[in-house]
Amino acid sequence: MSMNPRKSAVQAIDEIFERIGSREVALFVDYDGTLTPIAPKPHLAELGDAMRQRLRALAGVCDVAVVSGRALADVRARVGLDTVAYAGSHGLEITGASRAPSGAHRPAAFEGLSLEKGRDFMPTIARVESELRLRTGRIEGALVERKPFGVGLHFRQVADQDLPTISKHLDWVLREFPGFRVTAGKKIYDIRPDIDWDKGSAVRWILTYGPNSRGQDPLAIYIGDDTTDEDAFRALRPDGVTIVVQATPSPSAAEYCLRDTGQVQDFLDALFVKLSPSVPLPDHSSRPSPSASL
Numbered sequence: 001m002s003m004n005p006r007k008s009a010v011q012a013i014d015e016i017f018e019r020i021g022s023r024e025v026a027l028f029v030d031y032d033g034t035l036t037p038i039a040p041k042p043h044l045a046e047l048g049d050a051m052r053q054r055l056r057a058l059a060g061v062c063d064v065a066v067v068s069g070r071a072l073a074d075v076r077a078r079v080g081l082d083t084v085a086y087a088g089s090h091g092l093e094i095t096g097a098s099r100a101p102s103g104a105h106r107p108a109a110f111e112g113l114s115l116e117k118g119r120d121f122m123p124t125i126a127r128v129e130s131e132l133r134l135r136t137g138r139i140e141g142a143l144v145e146r147k148p149f150g151v152g153l154h155f156r157q158v159a160d161q162d163l164p165t166i167s168k169h170l171d172w173v174l175r176e177f178p179g180f181r182v183t184a185g186k187k188i189y190d191i192r193p194d195i196d197w198d199k200g201s202a203v204r205w206i207l208t209y210g211p212n213s214r215g216q217d218p219l220a221i222y223i224g225d226d227t228t229d230e231d232a233f234r235a236l237r238p239d240g241v242t243i244v245v246q247a248t249p250s251p252s253a254a255e256y257c258l259r260d261t262g263q264v265q266d267f268l269d270a271l272f273v274k275l276s277p278s279v280p281l282p283d284h285s286s287r288p289s290p291s292a293s294l
């Protein structure tokens with residue numbers, strides 16, 4: 001992981017455009033902390049209309065996929081666009097766009113792709129979920145989030161003195177249910193099947209079986225902010241354009257950075273202009289507020 005001063009993707013926009021050249025772009029974006037500012041609780045992280053408009057517009061000029069740690073059904077409902085593809089449960093479930101963008105003369109993004117990894121783990125995941133609910137149910141602020149292929153244990157609202165108890169229960173579950181691994185994200189422990197598959201494998205799979213099957217060699221652009229996005233950064237370098245969203249410089253495998261979701265929006269605007277110079281930008285009126293402290 002590099003701590004070298006990273007270039008801002010907004011300031012390095014000309015360099016990124018040079019890398020795009022005449023290639024098609026495949027745009028991958030993470031959800032929490034990238035498209036929406038981090039919120040106190042998972043259900044509060046709603047996608048702003050301005051960001052949705054940008055994704056919709058971009059889906060008309062390049063293939064777009066939202067790659068999230070959330071359940072695929074959850075992130076799809078939050079984004080609410082059927083012209084983009086989705087990967088949920090940190091890449092363990094994938095689906096191509098269900099519709100082509102109207103009037104854009106392009107096929108649906110990553111058309112026909114569909115994948116589920118870790119189905120064999122589902123019965124055990126249900127047991128992990130119920131054990132965690134049982135054991136952390138009395139801890140004020142602890143929240144268990146079930147995804148089809150994993151379980152999130154949130155502690156953003158948990159008092160500092162209760163954090164060791166959270167860790168103790170997590171350790172117990174990991175001992176009791178071998179075959180799982182845990183990723184520490186932003187005030188969350190994500191318990192997922194210990195298989196060789198992550199957001200990096202997911203985007204590589206999408207690139208292999210998506211656009212390439214139409215005879216293209218797109219340039220991947222990946223924007224993300226969290227631990228599991230690092231897998232995608234590593235998988236896509238050196239060809240892909242990798243952009244970490246972070247308020248202060250911290251170690252990351254990404255080549256470029258953006259400060260917050262407001263800058264993500266600025267970058268998406270610039271990308272849209274590059275890919276479709278003759279089409280007017282969507283409305284600029286509503287901007288997300290910068291990410292709160294992470």
Ligand SMILES: O=P(O)(O)OC[C@H]1O[C@H](O[C@H]2O[C@H](CO)[C@@H](O)[C@H](O)[C@H]2O)[C@H](O)[C@@H](O)[C@@H]1O
Nearest residue numbers: 031032038039040041042045068069156186188
């Ligand atoms: O890969 P992502 O789309 O970034 O998902 C990562 C996790 O995001 C969500 O949790 C995080 O965001 C919440 C809302 O902003 C916040 O309250 C929480 O503390 C963060 O960890 C989501 O709930 C998780 O399932 C994802 O794994």
